[in-house]
Amino acid sequence: MVCKPLLVFDLDGTLVDSNAACVAILRAMLQARSSAHMIDERSARRYMSRGGREMVRALLGDACIDPDEDLREFRARYADHTTSRETLFPGVESGLQQLAEAGFAMAICSNKPQTLCEKVLHDTGLAVHFGTVVGGRADLRPKPETDLLDCVLSAHQLARGEGVFIGDSEIDHAVASAAGMPFHFLTWGYAEAGWSPPEGTVHHSFETLVSALSE
Known part of the structure; x- marks a missing residue:
């Protein structure tokens, strides 16, 4: 055998x-910060394999306060997110x-x-x-x-x-x-x-x- x-x-x-979920979470963070910064879902894909810190820093843009703290917030929000089979x-x-x-x-x-x-x-x-x-x-x-x-x-x-x-x-x-x-x-x-x-x-x-x- x-x-x-x-x-x-x-x-x-x-x-x-996971691209759509990550973008949705980051958009919610932007909204909570009253930021007008926009994230294009298609363009965001390139950051999905570059590590969480770089992704958060790049996609939050000027609304990024501190990459490490923002990553912690992102992951806390992700923990409350349900990933669909779809x-x-x-x-x-x-x-x-x-x-x-x-x-x-x-x-x-x-x-x-x-x-x-x-x-x-x-x-x-x-x-x-x-x-x-x-x-x-x-x-x-x-x-x-x-x-x-x-x-x-x-x-x-x-x-x-x-x-x-x-x-x-x-x-x-x-x-x-x-x-x-x-x-x-x-x-x-x-x-x-x-x-x-x-x-x-x-x-x-x-x-x-x-x-x-x-x-």
């Missing part, structure tokens, strides 16, 4: 489109079910804070598929450093180079490359327009990802 590799997924931009990218829900039924173990490796990762997975019904969830933590450096990914691999008693990483951005590719892991790139996420990984497999639908992993 062939042992199936661990599938390590990024979360935002890979499984869940924010799942097409094919994700059924595709993960197929992979689970095929016997794959799956994990999450995300820069999103741990508690928010767990909440989003619970809200969207995806939590059942992931035995290991490693999100942003104070004692671990964010991707593209390998701390979070090393934590995932350690939980499964795996070494670097084992498993497969699935993500949507340059950061995901960088961490997979640093860990010597095969990389599958999903084109609908938050990478810079036109970017493609120098090595790895590119997918334009979740269905093709599932097919490739199942071969």
Whole structure:
């Protein structure tokens, strides 16, 4: 019997489109500050993979008071936000079910804070598929450093180079490359327009990802 590799997924931009939720929360912060600053939802996508502090600073613009304090407020508001299943990218829900039924173990490796990762997975019904969830933590450096990914691999008693990483951005590719892991790139996420990984497999639908992993 062939042992199936661990599938390590990024979360935002890979499984869940969090752009609209982030923009809505930031718009509410602007309204509370009586700011006339506007956030364009489409233009905001480019900031979704750059880290919370940079996203908040850039999108709040002149209404940003202090990036660290504003990020804390943003995350507190996010904790009260319910993530709809409708924010799942097409094919994700059924595709993960197929992979689970095929016997794959799956994990999450995300820069999103741990508690928010767990909440989003619970809200969207995806939590059942992931035995290991490693999100942003104070004692671990964010991707593209390998701390979070090393934590995932350690939980499964795996070494670097084992498993497969699935993500949507340059950061995901960088961490997979640093860990010597095969990389599958999903084109609908938050990478810079036109970017493609120098090595790895590119997918334009979740269905093709599932097919490739199942071969």
